[in-house]
Amino acid sequence: MPDSTADSTADSTAVANVLASRYASDALIGLWSEAGRVRLERRFWIAVLRAQFDLGLDIPAEAIEAYESVVDKVDLDSIRAREQRTRHDVKARIEEFCDLAGYEHIHKGLTSRDLTDNVEQYQILESMRLLRLKYVHLLDAVKDRAETWRDLVIVGRTHHAAAQPTTVGKRLAMFGQEMLEAFARLDELIARYPLRGLKGAVGTGLDQLTLFNGDTARVAQLQERVQQHLGFGRQLGAVGQVYPRSLDFDVVSCLYQLGGGIANLARTVRLMAGAETATEGFVPGQVGSSAMPHKMNTRSTERINGLQLIVGGYVHMLGGLVGDQWFEGDVSCSVVRRVALPDAFFAFDGMLETALHVVDEMGVYEAVIAKELERFLPFLATTTLLMESVRRGAGREAAHEAIKEHAVAAALAMRQANTGSNLVDLLGADERIPLDATDIRDILEHCDAFVGMAGNQVDTFVEDVSRLCSRYPEAAQITKGRLL
């Protein structure tokens, strides 16, 4: 179809960022949008300007006011035109702001990276703080479902095969536990995440020092004010033109790790849905597939797994910058960070948004769960029977051998004939096992006992999450958006 690609109205800005437009929340988008970024930079310039003024530089007070009055006059087309001409993005934004204000006072003693690195670090830190709250909110939701299904016994599986019973609540707590571990890393990272600060072209702070006639004390005050303006707890000492790019890797690999427990939960829900023991939720009006309307596709949990892989791609990109700095800095990192930083946050935010829906809307099919349990119970009990046999004096290896023989035979028979199993009778009749069929049936009846300490583990998890929620009460205010 040769002419099909002709699109007379094609406009280079017509391609939306898919991750932002389909998956991320408005709050996060607000932090990273192009216009939002322009405003952040302008406020940063004004903060520096005001501090320079306060600390004695010769700056007319009315210039500051002039800049402030035009902060919100953001004309992206005009800025783009300037960039086309200068081939320098920061320069374009300086010119635009100065022309609007009618002054030439901002950016004094600054290099591009004094502006961009610090503003980007602000975006990163704020994004992490925002996502931290959402993560707590998600943990809270996981906690609720874990409590609900605390004692609902289900076949536990390893290697995808029935292994021992567990409970649905415990299973959720297991994924939640993984989330808690990742959360601890995020918390530590936010606490120590350092600002580069105003360090100049090669990190020696020369230009501010020159501006202030070599007065290191006043430069230090300036640095301090900038740090406070941006809300950071500390700043780096010896840096180059840029902050170390391994910090970006720290951040985005942390997002990836935060996704681990969520992605595991999603994957297991997908597996359960195929076995009809659970559903991720099916919204009224939703169409399974255009051809097969009844199909309750696990589109949200599949999306979660997809988004996790996407975050992994950004880990790859930002990981590739680690160790690739030349001297005091170069900007082969520039285009990479321009793409990977916002997109990693958008993708991860989309994952959280989707997960909030899944955890709230998921359901379990108790009848199917019960039937599955019935089918596998004699097999699931073999470890207990082995333990019990050993406790009654059997040699571990001999008992193990007997159980193996009969269990394998029974399992094969069951699959080949598609019937229930006769494992209980086979074991009861074997003299290597010091239990008869009645003993075994007695044991099987106490099926609830087979879940070991599952309930206690749920309780501990619930306590841990509750404690976290108390630490972050704002998390309760988070509301999830609509899924596309």
Next chain:
Amino acid sequence: MPDSTADSTADSTAVANVLASRYASDALIGLWSEAGRVRLERRFWIAVLRAQFDLGLDIPAEAIEAYESVVDKVDLDSIRAREQRTRHDVKARIEEFCDLAGYEHIHKGLTSRDLTDNVEQYQILESMRLLRLKYVHLLDAVKDRAETWRDLVIVGRTHHAAAQPTTVGKRLAMFGQEMLEAFARLDELIARYPLRGLKGAVGTGLDQLTLFNGDTARVAQLQERVQQHLGFGRQLGAVGQVYPRSLDFDVVSCLYQLGGGIANLARTVRLMAGAETATEGFVPGQVGSSAMPHKMNTRSTERINGLQLIVGGYVHMLGGLVGDQWFEGDVSCSVVRRVALPDAFFAFDGMLETALHVVDEMGVYEAVIAKELERFLPFLATTTLLMESVRRGAGREAAHEAIKEHAVAAALAMRQANTGSNLVDLLGADERIPLDATDIRDILEHCDAFVGMAGNQVDTFVEDVSRLCSRYPEAAQITKGRLL
């Protein structure tokens, strides 16, 4: 700055795709834009509908006309609203198109993936064809510069240290050679890239077969027509709901490989720029940096290296889909491909666009090149001196030892005192070397001979590229866009 993120006008579509808006060409964007995609799908539906009509299905001719008349009425907002309601993107687009046309005839016997996989493969194949031409155009430009500098002798470096002389033209031919190898892969890939075709929900073609009352011959004709409509040379036989995702990996890993020679060229230009032997070009009006205006930053070559890393991130994402298919297909791949496929093409296209500028605009500083050569010539000649000594009867290891001693001493002295070297005299005086200082100076004077077969290699490269340009005459029509 607590209020800085509040952006009352924030609109979730306000975030542009950075790769598209800043780096990719209009032609490529046209293939992947949202509206363009809608039109491609509609034309695909009509092609199927017309084929079904021709092959005897009961479809009113006026329905086809009705659909055709509304192909270009693309209202993305309306489609988005429908998707919000149905939570199903394809369903939303079917409804929109049918409502516009006033008929319900498209998508007969199709599943979502019959539509989307085939249209996406069309986008992919067309993108590869487009980029193939641009790549030939770039090779042509590299060839021109290689010819220009065919005999300009320069210090060749390995491990970043001066090794032997080569020529600037040969250096470019070396990177061009790597590009040619990658090009061969692209060419083969385009030739064999297979269409999935209309295979239905699980790949058995059931639904079309049902529509045609089990007439496999007519279904085969339908398949053939769809293949021709999309311009593919072949199609897959046994598939599932989707085509194998390892094909996406083939495509994007090929892009990454195509970037190898370009990225090597860019990296070496960056290194040369730092040593002042070359420049990537400096456009009048461009500002080196806002603080240091004279600085001729290698922003384009740095960008090329950054974009290569970005493509690598998409290789990671699409690589993660390889081997992760469940049964006849699942769409955990959906969001990943939605992001990674267009963005990989945008990034790679941006790399080609940037490279076209660099190759055309780069320059060399002959005076600096000559001075560097003068400094290192006695050292660069050591392999020749070693060969010559061996040829005159010296033992290889003994001569090597002598040269090593003197060369290391001379090199150290030169760096510690920052003077020229006395290597010639040291070697001439050593009896392990059957050459005296005069012999050595004679050899050094024939410096042009030190470049071995560099010139011939350039010639061969030029011939190879010329042949390629003859095969793809349309490549000459490509014009590069403006860089941002």
Next chain:
Amino acid sequence: MPDSTADSTADSTAVANVLASRYASDALIGLWSEAGRVRLERRFWIAVLRAQFDLGLDIPAEAIEAYESVVDKVDLDSIRAREQRTRHDVKARIEEFCDLAGYEHIHKGLTSRDLTDNVEQYQILESMRLLRLKYVHLLDAVKDRAETWRDLVIVGRTHHAAAQPTTVGKRLAMFGQEMLEAFARLDELIARYPLRGLKGAVGTGLDQLTLFNGDTARVAQLQERVQQHLGFGRQLGAVGQVYPRSLDFDVVSCLYQLGGGIANLARTVRLMAGAETATEGFVPGQVGSSAMPHKMNTRSTERINGLQLIVGGYVHMLGGLVGDQWFEGDVSCSVVRRVALPDAFFAFDGMLETALHVVDEMGVYEAVIAKELERFLPFLATTTLLMESVRRGAGREAAHEAIKEHAVAAALAMRQANTGSNLVDLLGADERIPLDATDIRDILEHCDAFVGMAGNQVDTFVEDVSRLCSRYPEAAQITKGRLL
């Protein structure tokens, strides 16, 4: 346990390469072992020496004999000791070989990379050829199973949910088809894989040219002989110290792609095993797990998926070298290639070995398959019923809506009560569907027809693979090793 790590006998060579010792075949290991490599290099040196002798260089014939007589005297400890001293691995191996032979004639006009790059390319090409045969052998095995189960109907699944029927044979053909596509790439790659050749320190061929007094014709003959000795079809023209590292990426990304179909097959077998419809095979004597002996863990298919991920890690490593060449070459690639090249081949070979076992030993449980089919048949038929309804005059969207309503209701009921479904009756009674319950039951009875063209697709696949086996008759001789 503080003292537990003390291991008085610890020897730095005591750690075996896990991939080689546990998973790879002896044939592949032979190509990459340390001693094997030493012998390859020595034969390479002798080939060059003999060619130089034939082409007129002044080399004593008895020196060649002396070198030949000690080719197999490989003392790795001695070589290692020399490397410790010189900090240069190639130098160490030259000295060892020369001392053994009592001559100093090898390596004339060569640089380290003239030796190592060419020998490594030989290892790579031979490995690809070896694995090509094994891959054909595996395809042959997949073909056999596809034929066996050509008509065994099974529930086809997409999104892990029952979608439409297919056959087990078709499912295998689907994975086999993906393998065939990747195979085409491998075949093309082997055909075009180019040798670097003897190009000297910076790729200009200076040193050989000097040795031959500037006689380019004789140097060309030498190049040609080396190429033939190594069994390559072509060689590169303009290179640097090394061949372009994007070639390594081409090779290892091809291995990864070759793994795609296999990994998909493995993943689906894992999924089927959990649903008890298939087994990857269970060898007599094998223990499911130490605690649960009956458990038939899918250890081989899990291993396949794990090995695929491992190959992906090496793609990452070698991908990181692409575009990172400085000038004519540097060896930041050295350690990376030393690890990633052999290990990628070992991992992929282990994957093939494991897959040969799985494909040969896998089984299906027909009774379970039949029961699953029975459960889902009314749902699986909905696309057929929709098509049939449309054919009988129903509007597509209205019929779709009716089917959706009833199918969703029936599916929910079935899961909530764990009974069979009443979908047939519900649909038969709905007037939007021009079929009554009897019509529907008639359709369901022709369940075999629901697999569409599955059988034909299997037949085509079988033909394709048979043709391939004819092209590579040696593939039939491949025997699989034992699994650990």
Next chain:
Amino acid sequence: MPDSTADSTADSTAVANVLASRYASDALIGLWSEAGRVRLERRFWIAVLRAQFDLGLDIPAEAIEAYESVVDKVDLDSIRAREQRTRHDVKARIEEFCDLAGYEHIHKGLTSRDLTDNVEQYQILESMRLLRLKYVHLLDAVKDRAETWRDLVIVGRTHHAAAQPTTVGKRLAMFGQEMLEAFARLDELIARYPLRGLKGAVGTGLDQLTLFNGDTARVAQLQERVQQHLGFGRQLGAVGQVYPRSLDFDVVSCLYQLGGGIANLARTVRLMAGAETATEGFVPGQVGSSAMPHKMNTRSTERINGLQLIVGGYVHMLGGLVGDQWFEGDVSCSVVRRVALPDAFFAFDGMLETALHVVDEMGVYEAVIAKELERFLPFLATTTLLMESVRRGAGREAAHEAIKEHAVAAALAMRQANTGSNLVDLLGADERIPLDATDIRDILEHCDAFVGMAGNQVDTFVEDVSRLCSRYPEAAQITKGRLL
């Protein structure tokens, strides 16, 4: 060369782990060697056995003694033969140990993963502790060199172009600062790294609970003892068969981050070596290259960059396990972790070992540094001149424009003619700049002032590292191994 690969003595264990045998230290290898691992497991079994005995299980005291007496009888061949038979590695090691001891008492109530996950976590934690000390030692070395060169002025570069002066000491402190940030992460990770503990087949602790007749208190005591035996500060609550694999990603991505500052230092040393301002050190007896003996190749720093990429490959592998858990666990992770965990530690350890040499042995060529500074000084001063002009009342943009014009012209002239620059005179004569040539020369003379706060930053860095060394006094005992 058809027969060249035949290697009659080929033995599948003959391939050594390259990373262990060439790069890692004996201490680390001792933690991960096959025999060492067997001993760790045996001590773990005995610890559990003894705890079970103490807590009242019916175990003969002499059995414990019997096991203890054979801990060091490690016969890897025998174990391998058992594994060949059982196809189960843990089972093989249980049988071997029991046969040696003549008892069947170990592994009671344990599953394979109770053994392997815990022992592997021990290996991981101990490795991190070991590397933490080595990292402190390396930081100490960086600190020493930073002090030495605290005031040695050098051209600072960004985008590889001369930007502003800095000092060599500051440059090292900059890389050291990045290391300190990564160190903080490692420290936090070690502090919180949690043990999985004895949780049984699906994580419910069922089997131990059964062994102890449902006495949860005694099971808790058992858990506690195991944790103490392994030296962990905490353990996980709700887990499955395995600990969450995102913990492995945390660990190995931390190693990668720790490598960032080192790899940046290495890359910059490579760049400096090419410009002859520094050397990574050149050991007496070392050969530059076999063909060019004088070449002081940056093999160690190249190796560091290569090893960093290798660690990145293992991040990829272990990252691929994150979010891929099925239900309570599966072992598609098994082969991946078997390869990636030890190899990541070996690679990172090799990087530290190499870095210790580089930092100790590197040197700078002061004469070359001085000459470079002289060439660029007028350009480096432009920011200062701009600041000074602004301070004297010039408009920032106008002054910037003037400086740009003259600097660009002077830079071009200098490169085209290869002379010094006349920038000072050009600027002095321009009326937009309120400075004359004399003013400018005065400023240039105070070149030391151009390094801003470089010295203070070094001092702060030195203090930070000194504090760290006090916290980890054992770090001073670390000795580096020999490099191969």
